[in-house]
Amino acid sequence: MGYSERHCQLCGVGFNVGRIRKADEPESAAWHYYGTDFITDVDTAECEAEGCTNIPRTEHPDPVVSAEAEHIAGPNCKSTQGYSGWRITVEEMKDILRCLCIAAKPEDWQPEIGDKDYEIDTTYCFVAGVSKCPDEFEAGELTPTRHGLSDTMINNEAMEGLGSDEEWAIPVHEACFQMFERVSREKLGKVDIDGLWRLRDIEGDWPEGFMDPLKRIDVTIVSEQNYHCALGTEYLVSHPLRVDGLDQLINSCALAGEAPCKVVFDIGQATESHRDPFAALSAELCELLLGHLERRDVANMRLVSRSFRQLPQLYFRRLVESEMPWIWEVTTLKGRRVDWHNLWCRLSAADGGAGMDAQERHWLQQLPQDKNEILRQQLRKEGLTGMEMSKEWAKRSLNLKQQVDDDIKAANDAGKWPADTRKATEIRGLRNRRRIWEDLEEIVKRIAALPPVEEDEDAESRVW
Ligand SMILES: [Zn+2]
Ligand SMILES: [Zn+2]
Known part of the structure; x- marks a missing residue:
């Protein structure tokens, strides 16, 4: 058995992750996966991205190391030997x-x-x-x-x-x-x-x-x-507790002056033809009802009933407090005037986009099942039954894992998951915190x- 790194028992990520510095960063901002030295031109032979350079490190005490050139990341560095300084800071990942x-x-x-x-x-x-x-x-x-x-x-x-x-x-x-x-x-x-x-x-x-x-x-x-620094996965090594930008985001939703509107969204035009059975309910009762509905049901209610077209700020406060238990910093907002809707939207976008990981996981869980079903139908089409079918299944299903892996790779290459195109609003450390929190709950x-x-x-x- 070859070398195999241990991983964090709690979050599954390894401890040996390299970093390739940008030209304007000090030498200490670069290290190999084992935490010292640097990633060389030989390690990164696969990277021919425009803007990357290789420079000599003549000062290194080890003559073997100093004979090699250090790879310096340009904005489009493609190396997977280390995360690029353009995509994650030293402070976030050290x-x-x-x-x-x-x-x-x-x-x-x-x-x-x-x-x-x-x-x-x-x-x-x-x-x-x-x-x-x-x-x-x-x-x-x-x-x-x-x-x-x-x-x-x-x-x-x-x-x-x-x-x-x-x-x-x-x-x-x-x-x-x-x-x-x-x-x-x-x-x-x-x-x-x-x-x-x-x-x-x-x-x-x-x-x-x-x-x-x-x-x-x-x-x-x-x-x-060895740890494979795939583009778009930088968040996995971003410090989940020292999260740059989180306090500012939360505080920016606290309002110094006037109170935010009590409700959000436009009420829209009333139409004569549409009878709304909820119109008879008081605002208080509607609010009470909202407290018992799933998020998806609330979205549907907004579509079918004008009484629910607008949602109270309190509804979003409840969402932030109950659905984002990993953002304990929101307790600092106690007693302040807050635009909770704005906070909910921005936090959702910051931790990877609401439901993005869930969709990704659903797709990945569904994929092997879909492949199984396709093979089953194929064998039926060929008229196989009983033992004959079992034998053929055993033979051909060996390829299924490879097919699933190929589809995952194709999705990654196409930027589907994990998207290199993650929203610009993402806060890496927060996204990591949510991931770790969900694992910890399990x-x-x-x-x-x-x-x-x-x-x-x-x-x-x-x-x-
Ligand atoms: Zn961990
Ligand atoms: Zn490069």
Whole structure:
């Protein structure tokens, strides 16, 4: 088996991601996937984009490295060895290289200053230090050294079957872990790192972490043997907590002067021919009704009833607060006058466009089913039945996966998903935050569904 990088157990993205700097950025803005040096003209032989250049780095202490030229990104750089400085800033992506280790708790573990409250009572694990750019199974030097642990091995999979007595740590991004703390507290009432540990031991998988690959389409695209920096996937490595532009966006929807209109949208012309059964309802009752309807139903109501043509600002406030739980910054708007409709529209556009990921995922889930159906119909057309059909199915269905992969590649090449043409309004870090939050909700749900520990032990003793 060749080299295979570990991934963040929570969000599925790797830790080893290169960056190609722009000509006006310092040398420190470039690094190879292992976090130092730079991406060379040899690495990027596939990139012949206009505007890219290759320059010597004579200062480098290693003569082999200094003999190579550094690839400098132009605006249209096509290299997939590193993300281009034209498309993501150093500040946004530098922390993706850092790997926080959730390590096994030795039997003689004693509390020490700086422990978090939830670490003290755990059975299986504690939060160890951070390593910069781990190498396959080795996290390397951990900072700080917590509970005497200065280095560790890491793994995404259950340890069973690896032939090691040692229990290897779970690798996560620091930001993903901070979000895990938040989601776990909210949904489970505590930060359940023991639950995370047990889930890794039961469902841990490489390279998917815990999740179904179809749910992680962009992650699947970048997760090749070495991280594949596909155009349009920069958001996957954008810091999800330090999000440039988010505070400004939120604050720009708070109004200093007059209050925003209580309702949004034009009421439109009244038509005699159209009897509106809801016209008899008071505005208060209409508002009450809106609180019980799905977003799609509200859209339909607007089409069929003039009473719902206009929507109250409060309706959009509810949407922001209930449908975007990952944007906790909106609580800073408490007590202020806010144009909630404007805020809802802009936040929706900023995190990738409302429903864009959902459409993408639906298409990807549907694709294999469609291919199966086409093959089934083809075999029927050829008059095959029973065993004959089963045999032929077994033979030809081997090609289906390849066909699905080809269709996905064609869609990517055509800019469909993940679109190089993502809206200019996208805020990368926010889009990443939404992606991670949605994964975390699923992970925490799975932790909640784990069998009680006693049952595990019973089951184990029965097996042996
Ligand atoms: Zn992560
Ligand atoms: Zn280039």
